[in-house]
Amino acid sequence: MSRPDVRENGPPGADGTDGSAAAPRRRHTPTTPPSFREAGMEAALRTLELTVRGRLDGLLQGNHLGLVPGPGSEPGESRLYVPGDDVRHMDWAATARTTAPHVRETMADRELETWVVMDLSASLDFGTADCEKRDLAIAALAAVTHLTRGGGNRIGVLVATGEKLVRIPARGGLAHAQGMLRRVASTPRPAEGTRGDLAAAVEQLRRPPRRRGLAVVISDFLGEPEWERALRALSARHELLAVEVLDPRELELPDVGTVVLADPESGRQREVTITPLLAREFSAAAAEHREQVAAALRRCGAAHLTLRTDSDWIADVVRFVLARKRAWSGGR
Numbered sequence: 220m221s222r223p224d225v226r227e228n229g230p231p232g233a234d235g236t237d238g239s240a241a242a243p244r245r246r247h248t249p250t251t252p253p254s255f256r257e258a259g260m261e262a263a264l265r266t267l268e269l270t271v272r273g274r275l276d277g278l279l280q281g282n283h284l285g286l287v288p289g290p291g292s293e294p295g296e297s298r299l300y301v302p303g304d305d306v307r308h309m310d311w312a313a314t315a316r317t318t319a320p321h322v323r324e325t326m327a328d329r330e331l332e333t334w335v336v337m338d339l340s341a342s343l344d345f346g347t348a349d350c351e352k353r354d355l356a357i358a359a360l361a362a363v364t365h366l367t368r369g370g371g372n373r374i375g376v377l378v379a380t381g382e383k384l385v386r387i388p389a390r391g392g393l394a395h396a397q398g399m400l401r402r403v404a405s406t407p408r409p410a411e412g413t414r415g416d417l418a419a420a421v422e423q424l425r426r427p428p429r430r431r432g433l434a435v436v437i438s439d440f441l442g443e444p445e446w447e448r449a450l451r452a453l454s455a456r457h458e459l460l461a462v463e464v465l466d467p468r469e470l471e472l473p474d475v476g477t478v479v480l481a482d483p484e485s486g487r488q489r490e491v492t493i494t495p496l497l498a499r500e501f502s503a504a505a506a507e508h509r510e511q512v513a514a515a516l517r518r519c520g521a522a523h524l525t526l527r528t529d530s531d532w533i534a535d536v537v538r539f540v541l542a543r544k545r546a547w548s549g550g551r
Contacts, residue, residue: 250531251349252358255404264401267358271365274533297323330371331432332389334424334457335360337403338438340381340415341483344408347468348529355528356437357404359462362536363435364396374399378406379420381413381484386423412486421449429456436521437462439469444515451519459521463512466528470505472498 250270253263297310300320313321337360343353364374368391375389376399385406387399409415417438424434434457436450453459472493481488491497516523524539526532 250533252354252532254350254354255357257405260401260404264397264404267361267400268397270533271358271361274537275362275365297321330373331367332430333363333367333372333374333433333435334389334429335363335374335376335435335437336417336420336424337376337378338415338417338420338436339378339403339406339409340417341409341411341413342415342439342441343464344483345468346466346528348466348527350528352439352464352466352528353408355526355532356462356464357400358532359437359464359524359526359536360403361400362533363437363460363462364400366540367433368393368396376403377420377424378403379415379417380406380409381415382409384420384423411483414484418446418449421446421453425449425453431456431458433458433460435460435462437464439464440512441469444512447515447519450516450521454520459519461516461519461521461523463523463525464528465509465525470509471502474498 253259253266255263297313298321300309300322304322308322308324310321310323313323337356339353339356343356344351346352346354360376367374371391373389373391374396376385376387378385378387385402387402417436417440421436434453436446436459438461440446440461440463450459450461474493474495477490477492479488479490513523522539522543524536526535
């Protein structure tokens with residue numbers, strides 16, 4: 220069951236403010252992404268860079284082992300097949316010559332190319348906890364950039380707002396990474412009522428075909444999973460990472476009485492009175508939708524990282540990366 224984004228326009232004080240334009244900004248905790256509003260963007264970017272470096276430096280041992288497993292795309296030596304080998308790597312010439320099944324190993328690429336599909340549609344301009352989902356998505360991009368940068372690696376971004384699609388070419392180096400984050404953070408917000416199209420953005424990542432690398436999709440994955448087919452096609456060539464950005468108000472409704480719920484991507488609004496029954500039905504529908512998203516990502520073969528606006532996002536990234544490293548090393 221799909222569900223629109225939820226935006227509260229309730230009475231003053233429902234969201235913890237006095238309802239006025241001069242209400243004080245929410246105080247950030249050390250693990251809260253900074254706000255990338257135009258006035259303080261440069262300071263926010265510097266704060267984010269220091270936070271990411273301070274918490275993630277030393278996490279990786281060696282080159283880009285945090286997000287991408289070892290096999291590469293360069294052909295290596297042929298060896299006998301053993302149960303569990305990927306049949307897509309069968310060496311049919313050696314198999315025919317020796318009458319025994321062989322697979323061809325691959326050598327890890329010396330350089331990694333990462334492409335990120337960045338969903339900055341109107342539903343990301345929402346947040347009721349420590350930050351907006353948009354800020355958290357930009358922080359996730361900074362983490363991915365830091366974890367894959369270095370050693371000649373390159374990273375590029377496709378920014379999808381629903382109004383336009385911005386392509387930032389893949390390049391390497393610190394200056395490119397900083398400029399890329401600045402350009403993404405300064406992307407104009409789409410007008411309310413503009414519907415995003417994540418499937419179209421993922422399709423654009425497949426054209427033209429690129430060498431094997433890492434494809435990252437950062438989105439809230441709201442609505443029907445129309446992106447599944449495109450993402451599954453992308454997985455045939457690339458390692459996939461899906462970063463799901465959530466806000467607690469999308470999982471449960473607070474007991475605040477009568478509120479106006481709005482879908483920012485269609486502009487539709489509806490005034491409702493939140494009752495215990497409505498809150499339970501909303502929570503059940505939200506949980507069902509999240510499971511549908513998780514199941515679709517599993518079918519696509521994507522690694523799934525969930526970040527929330529009310530949690531320590533850096534700690535969530537660290538746990539995710541360490542779990543993947545343990546899995547690749549056989550639990551060691």
